[in-house]
Amino acid sequence: MFASPLLTVLVVPLVGALAVGALGARPNAREAATLITATTLFVLVAALVPEVAAGGRPAVELFEVLPGLPIAFELEPLGMLFALVASGLWIVTSLYAIGYMRAHDEENQTRFFVSFAVSIFGAVGVALAGNMLTLFLFYEVLTLATYPLVSHHGTEKAVRGARTYLSVLFTTSIGMLLLAVIWTWVIAGTLDFRPGGILAGRAEGGVLIPLLALYAFGTGKAALMPFHRWLPAAMVAPTPVSALLHAVAVVKAGVFTVMKVIVYIFGLDLLSTTGVSEWLMYAAAFTILTASIVALQQDNLKRRLAYSTVSQLSYIVLGAALANAWGVIGGSMHIAMHAFGKITLFFCAGAIYVAAHKTEISDMRGLGRVMPVTMIAFMIGALSVIGLPPMGGTWSKWYLSLGAADAGQLVLVGVLMVSSLLNIAYLMPIPVRGFLFAPPDGPERPAIKEAPLFCVIPICFTAIGCVVLFFYSTDLLNLLQPLAGP
Amino acid sequence: MESQLPPLQIVIPLVAAPICVLLRNRVVTLGFAIAVCWATFGVSVALLDRVLASGAIVYEMGGWAAPWGIEYRIDALNAFVLLFVSGIGAIVLTFAPRSMGDEIPASRQYLFCAVYLLCLTGLLGIAITGDLFNVFVFLEVSALSSYALIAMGGRRKALPAAFQYLVMGTIGATFILIGIGLMYMMTGTLNMEDMAARLPIDGGVRTTLVAVAFLTVGIALKMALFPLHGWLPNAYAYAPSVVTAFLAATATKVSVYILLRFMFSVFGIEFAFEDLALGRALLPLALLGIFVASIVAIFQTNIKRMLAYSSVAQIGYMVLGISFATATGLTAGIVHLFNHALIKGGLFMAMGCVMLRLRSVDIEDMAGLGRTMPWTMAAWVVGGLGLIGVPATAGFISKWYFIQAALEQGWIIVAVLVLMSSLLAVAYVWRVVETAYFREPSERAREASEAPLSMLIPTWALIGATVFFGLFTTRSAGVARQAAEALLGGLP
Structure with a gap:
């Protein structure tokens, strides 16, 4: 359709959004449009994998927004991975969302599905961006497109949550990220993503440290503390939104940006030789531990998962900050591994809400007997997030630990271990209560009552995905290898 | 014909104004005035094209050579200003017929057209001329007609607002006249180029310093630079919607242009920014203005007033760019003249749509308006995003x-x-978005219906332009960069 397959990939979700909007009056056709768009997008993205895996870097440049600064797209392994994860999980989430939204009889479903498609457009744009300006543009598209999703219910609570969401994300992106981008432009005279970075030889440590801080904290979507508050606030959104956007697309767009900046703007050599990113390792470690501890104290399941996400995102930031081969590969791999694990957990939380109308963990005793499939899936997702075999999460944590050891940061290896223990402490009580405790009232063996099939199938799919990723991690490793440099 | 473009830019709207009074019939006058505005816009497009293709244009009025006669001198900067002033003028007047319906009595609408064209003439005249006294004359033409425009609303509050503007505006104009007079006294010339060559600036001649002081304060008053902005919020809040949209997008911008022209082309960058260090005086005022006006805007309940305070803040940005006195800083200031004209014009036109349906621009009455006037509010949101700088x-x-x-x-x-x-x-911006989209509709909002297409189309034309010029900038930032470089290099 277009000169470049990248543009086709970008246009598909937009066309999808228009189609969904046009079919608003006919829910079945509208949902079919969402599913067809999601599938088409995934197929198109997947078709690009062989080329990128073979070392190809499909690129296209549109027009110049400012002299020397075009809107440009280039697909490299990290973006490939992110695009693949976001578009693949969109199909599953669409199925789930259809079940969830209908079971709940939600209002404004057309607006919901249109915004969803536009959000995916933003996420894919971030993944494909060929320079920092393009990335920033789509980063903000993603912020704005998700706003109506977070405020979906329109209640005072939702509006307040959405206000926190928007104000934190705007404060960080406008206040810091944009400054970092323009500063980079003034220093380097380019914003292209280049292997080896664009800052080497152009700036000293006195500039690099504040610049890195602006990037790391300015990417609010990466939820590095103290700019993480938007994520728990976003939990007022319907669960499919929390699942895809606030466990996958939006937050991963954030850590993806950090990773991309470290690898292609700063360059690993510059960071490892100057030690400019050392403080960031500890900032990330702090977030990992603190957020886990906060998660322990949450009784609301979605909030607990949100803080868990905050913690897990910093794994990826940590991997980037390590600025060595294993760190970057482990961090990037964690984008995919955590995506599958966490989306499963959110799907389960939503299913529990739909079927049993429970949101608090303390009310979930004996729930495994009512919803066995959901609870088993929850267990699998939890194990993957914790990083135990045979789940995908094992590998990313393994490589991250290797990276930390490589960098001589044994303390950070310890942090990763302690964090895994904390993960066990806040995730395992849910299936344990579900299976081993008796229901508070009613019969000892209650009848099985799962969520609608549209909800259960996606849950099974992503849970199986967690296991599959364990066995296919070498493929990911091969894809991501070029990030570590030649 | 083509060589006569510079005078046509002024003559067309100037001659059309009295014809409007003669025509009298409401429909005929409006149609005629709209046609005149678009023709004026066409002339400025042609002018900018010629300037970009072949450099500055100099036109001697009546064949009298400068410095005796008046000359029109058009480079990239004023061609750019002419373009957006006439463009906004045309779009806003196209929007006017329906919008004026309730706000200006039908019997006076032919007068409105005449005064509107005069105001446009004045603004374009300021931008086009290369003669100092001519600047003052056109300044008064535009100022007097804008007082009349503001007062035309007939709402009670509009009259004191117009009177306040009249007093402040006259003080500003007088200061400018005194400044020009002092400079004339020293050089005996009124031609800008001639003046730049003759003005004694070495060694701090006191008369020159006094002239600079009068001019700076006078212009600052006219462009509502903080803390001389007192006249602006009321004038914009209580004027008829059309008038607000037109003046907010053009009048203060032209004053910023005068500042640029005087400081860079007449006094020269070395004198104004190195000897006098004007940048160091303007920078803190600009920043203060940005912050104070933005914070005040947050607490306004009348949304037109809120946008007016936002305008004061935006003037701060433009002056900030000027105070850098570098190519990039000037580019920023000049391109913001244009960008802000589009954004604010679009926003005030959206407010015009709101005014038409609600007969109020109070934030409480706008509750839930996102449901009943989706297109108007969507335009508002996009314009608001432009203000934020998304x-x-x-x-x-x-x-x-x-x-x-x-x-x-x-x-x-x-x-930072x-x-x-x-x-x-x-x-x-978000205060309005939340009110319009997440609150239960107010009584007025519930009864409101979407604005008519004759208003929505011009509104969206400007709002669409803000998105277009957010992506394709050769015709905005590109021209601004050329203008900035020309300014730093002295007169064309």
Whole structure:
């Protein structure tokens, strides 16, 4: 359709959004449009994998927004991975969302599905961006497109949550990220993503440290503390939104940006030789531990998962900050591994809400007997997030630990271990209560009552995905290898 | 014909104004005036094309050579100003017929057209002329007609607002006249180029210094630079919607142009910015203005008033760009003239749509309006995003240049302040968004229906332009960059 397959990939979700909007009056056709768009997008993205895996870097440049600064797209392994994860999980989430939204009889479903498609457009744009300006543009598209999703219910609570969401994300992106981008432009005279970075030889440590801080904290979507508050606030959104956007697309767009900046703007050599990113390792470690501890104290399941996400995102930031081969590969791999694990957990939380109308963990005793499939899936997702075999999460944590050891940061290896223990402490009580405790009232063996099939199938799919990723991690490793440099 | 474009730019609207009075019939007059505005716009498009293709144009009025006669002198900067002033003039007047319906009595609408054209003539005249006294004359033409325009609303509050503007505006104009008079006294010339060559600036001649002081304060009053902005909020809040949209997008911008022209073309950058260090006086005023006005805007309940305070803040940005006195800083200031004209014009036109249906622009009455007037409010949101400076809107381009300019100077704090101030814009824009989309509709909003197409189309034309010029900037930032370089290089 277009000169470049990248543009086709970008246009598909937009066309999808228009189609969904046009079919608003006919829910079945509208949902079919969402599913067809999601599938088409995934197929198109997947078709690009062989080329990128073979070392190809499909690129296209549109027009110049400012002299020397075009809107440009280039697909490299990290973006490939992110695009693949976001578009693949969109199909599953669409199925789930259809079940969830209908079971709940939600209002404004057309607006919901249109915004969803536009959000995916933003996420894919971030993944494909060929320079920092393009990335920033789509980063903000993603912020704005998700706003109506977070405020979906329109209640005072939702509006307040959405206000926190928007104000934190705007404060960080406008206040810091944009400054970092323009500063980079003034220093380097380019914003292209280049292997080896664009800052080497152009700036000293006195500039690099504040610049890195602006990037790391300015990417609010990466939820590095103290700019993480938007994520728990976003939990007022319907669960499919929390699942895809606030466990996958939006937050991963954030850590993806950090990773991309470290690898292609700063360059690993510059960071490892100057030690400019050392403080960031500890900032990330702090977030990992603190957020886990906060998660322990949450009784609301979605909030607990949100803080868990905050913690897990910093794994990826940590991997980037390590600025060595294993760190970057482990961090990037964690984008995919955590995506599958966490989306499963959110799907389960939503299913529990739909079927049993429970949101608090303390009310979930004996729930495994009512919803066995959901609870088993929850267990699998939890194990993957914790990083135990045979789940995908094992590998990313393994490589991250290797990276930390490589960098001589044994303390950070310890942090990763302690964090895994904390993960066990806040995730395992849910299936344990579900299976081993008796229901508070009613019969000892209650009848099985799962969520609608549209909800259960996606849950099974992503849970199986967690296991599959364990066995296919070498493929990911091969894809991501070029990030570590030649 | 083509060589007569410069005078046509002025003569067409000037001659058309009295014809409007003669025509009298409401429909005929409006149609005629709209046609005249678009013709004027066409002339300015042709002028800009010629300037970009073959450099500055000089036209001697009546064949009298400068410095005896009046000459029109058009370079990239004023061609650019002419373009957006006439463009906004045409779009706003196209929007006017329906919008004026309730706000201006039908029997006076032919007068409105005449005065509107006169005001347009004045603004274009200021921009086009290369003669100092001519600047003053056109300044008065535009000022007097804008007082009349503001008062035309007939609402009670409009009259004191217009009177306040009249008093402040007259003081400003008088100061400018005194400044010009002092300069004339010393040089015996009124031609800008001639003046730039003859004005004694070495060794701090006191008369020159006094002239600079009078001019700076006078112009600052006219362009509502903080803390001389007192007249603006009321004038914009209580004028008829059409008038607000037109004046907000053009009048203060033309005053900024006068400042640029005087400081860079007449006094010269070395005198104004190195000897007098005018930048150091303007920079803190600009920053203060940005912050104070933005914070005040957050607390307004009348949304037109809120946008008016936002305008005061935006003038701060333009002056900030000028105070850098570098190519990037000037580019930022000049491109923001244009971008802000589009954004604010579009926003005030959206408010015109709201006014038509609600007969109020109070935030309480706008509750739930997102449901009953979706297109109007969507336009408002896009315009608001432009004010914030979200990427892919014109405001983003301006902001990019402002920050780049600050960083090039090594002024990181200024860059941070500019970014922080756009967060204040988020606060006042989002207050309206939340009210319009998430509150239960007010009584007035429930009864409202979408604005007529004759208003929506011009509104969306401007709002669409803010998105267009957020992505394709050769015709905005590109021209601004050319203009900035020309300014730094002296007169064309």
